[in-house]
Amino acid sequence: SQQGEEDPQALSIQEGENATMNCSYKTSINNLQWYRQNSGRGLVHLILIRSNEREKHSGRLRVTLDTSKKSSSLLITASRAADTASYFCATDDNDTGGFKTIFGAGTRLFVKA
Amino acid sequence: DAGITQSPRYKITETGRQVTLMCHQTWSHSYMFWYRQDLGHGLRLIYYSAAADITDKGEVPDGYVVSRSKTENFPLTLESATRSQTSVYFCASKGTGWxxxxxxxxxxxxVL
Incomplete structure (x- = not known):
């Protein structure tokens, strides 16, 4: 099974609303990353949070990490139609020194204008 | 142009044929990866490479072969394509482990 598992699988909101996506993982991590994928495109890195960090911000993005619960959340505030995409969490495999990154199945976000 | 490129962008082939997908990066990144993306499975790692001439299997390596004779190139070959290999293939790179x-x-x- 996937190391990172996102919840919900799909999310539909109105423009201007906030979108929250959650990710759970199973093993110890060095960091956790969030990526975005627009339809038909490759993944684009959004934000990386290290295991000793609890919260990180980047523009309208806010990521939290709770290593005791092995979970992370991505909050997109004041969403826009352009935020419509799939969002993936990913963790670096500690057993390989971060060499391998394991991706979840993703959350599909649809923002209605 | 700087970055990571893949070719071809689209390919139609028949069962049993050999197909090679190319990946080229201009950053001199040590690590390179091949993933396949299918509905319901997210991204699954096929093969990865830590440096030239160092490759290793990922989660779904069967039916695929890779090589890394030069740091910047990481071709993926389907030796005898099967319909189950119909997918979107992504190449990726990074500089260090973290x-x-x-x-x-x-x-x-x-694959038809």
Whole structure:
């Protein structure tokens, strides 16, 4: 099974609303990353949070990490139609020194204008 | 142009044929990866490479072969394509173990 598992699988909101996506993982991590994928495109890195960090911000993005619960959340505030995409969490495999990154199945976000 | 590129972007082939997907990066990143993306499975790692001439299997390596004779190139070969290998293939690279990965635009492969 996937190391990172996102919840919900799909999310539909109105423009201007906030979108929250959650990710759970199973093993110890060095960091956790969030990526975005627009339809038909490759993944684009959004934000990386290290295991000793609890919260990180980047523009309208806010990521939290709770290593005791092995979970992370991505909050997109004041969403826009352009935020419509799939969002993936990913963790670096500690057993390989971060060499391998394991991706979840993703959350599909649809923002209605 | 700087970055990571994949070719071809689209490919249609027939069962049993050999197909090679190309990946090229201009950053001199040590690590390179091949993933396939299918509905319901997210991204699954096929093969990865830590440096030239060092490769290893990922989660779904069967039916695929890779090589890394030069740091910047990481071709993926389907030795005898099967319909189950119809997918979108992404190549990625990163500089060190704990850094962000950078993805190519993907290759859509259809095996008839």
């Amino acid at each position: 850094e962000t990965q950078y993805f190519g635009p993907g290759t859509r492969l259809l």
